[in-house]
Amino acid sequence: MRARDEHAAKHGPLRERLRVKPGSEVSLGHFDPSETYGREREPAELELAEGLVRLGELQDRLWAEARHAVLVILQGIDAAGKDGTIRHVMSAFNPMGCPVTSFKVPTDEERGHDYLWRVHRRTPAKGEIGIFNRSHYEDVLVVRVHELVPRETWSRRYDQINAWERTLVEEGTTIVKFFLAIDQDEQRQRLRDRVEDPTKRWKFRRADLDERALWDSYRRAFEDALGRCSTDWAPWYLVPSNRKWFRNLAVADILADVIDDLAPAYPPGEPGIEGLSIT
Numbered sequence: 001m002r003a004r005d006e007h008a009a010k011h012g013p014l015r016e017r018l019r020v021k022p023g024s025e026v027s028l029g030h031f032d033p034s035e036t037y038g039r040e041r042e043p044a045e046l047e048l049a050e051g052l053v054r055l056g057e058l059q060d061r062l063w064a065e066a067r068h069a070v071l072v073i074l075q076g077i078d079a080a081g082k083d084g085t086i087r088h089v090m091s092a093f094n095p096m097g098c099p100v101t102s103f104k105v106p107t108d109e110e111r112g113h114d115y116l117w118r119v120h121r122r123t124p125a126k127g128e129i130g131i132f133n134r135s136h137y138e139d140v141l142v143v144r145v146h147e148l149v150p151r152e153t154w155s156r157r158y159d160q161i162n163a164w165e166r167t168l169v170e171e172g173t174t175i176v177k178f179f180l181a182i183d184q185d186e187q188r189q190r191l192r193d194r195v196e197d198p199t200k201r202w203k204f205r206r207a208d209l210d211e212r213a214l215w216d217s218y219r220r221a222f223e224d225a226l227g228r229c230s231t232d233w234a235p236w237y238l239v240p241s242n243r244k245w246f247r248n249l250a251v252a253d254i255l256a257d258v259i260d261d262l263a264p265a266y267p268p269g270e271p272g273i274e275g276l277s278i279t
């Protein structure tokens with residue numbers, strides 16, 4: 001039995017374990033971001049290597065078939081590992097079919113539109129796996145925490161987001177949302193590393209410390225986004241991310257299972273070209 005199947009037999013597939021049940025109350029205070037569900041680092045790294053090969057094959061089929069779009073959403077507090085996940089997991093993909101979009105503070109043009117405009121323009125086409133590094137969820141996270149719009153405005157957005165995501169799904173997009181959970185100690189360590197390491201310093205802004213001070217407000221905003229927007233059609237996966245190897249493994253494994261369910265298949269090719277002799 002492959003390592004992956006052994007763990008699944010004992011602990012249940014990660015996809016079931018980590019999925020946030022629709023309508024549940026999420027309490028991040030009771031969640032352990034160091035959990036690894038019985039896995040250990042070394043075998044997990046081998047398992048990840050296998051998982052990446054599997055993902056690469058699946059993406060090749062998805063791209064060739066051009067029938068389904070897959071939208072992957074990554075959220076998490078600063079230093080939770082959104083960029084690292086993209087680097088490690090998405091390295092499995094052919095970049096041709098894998099557009100990545102990072103959502104920053106909205107530009108003047110973006111602010112001139114509704115909050116879904118900039119994300120809708122970047123949703124993946126059929127055959128593509130589109131990756132969102134941050135997303136429309138910022139509009140119920142940073143926007144809520146900093147009161148950038150009144151409560152009555154942001155509080156309507158959970159239902160709006162669910163309805164919008166549902167439209168995408170009904171029109172052929174599969175949505176997979178990962179929330180990368182770390183704790184405050186882990187964030188402290190990672191922010192310190194950023195300050196100390198000249199190759200990472202560019203990622204650090206003083207304002208990151210102001211955000212860190214708002215930990216509890218962010219926690220509440222995350223809990224609501226996870227609880228209110230994990231739906232049957234667009235589930236959230238709550239990924240313990242203190243250990244980067246587990247985070248990478250979980251994201252790769254869940255993503256591969258989701259794409260596997262779409263059963264992407266190579267198109268047959270033009271009739272009659274089998275056995276064609278090319279001189």
Ligand code: AMP
Pocket residue numbers: 103104105106134138139142143
């Ligand atoms: P980074 O991901 O480190 O490049 O930072 C991007 C920054 O943009 C973060 O501080 C986000 O909170 C901020 N941001 C993203 N979307 C929004 C939004 N809709 N409104 C305000 N700030 C945002």
Ligand code: MG
Pocket residue numbers: 078079203
């Ligand atoms: Mg940042």
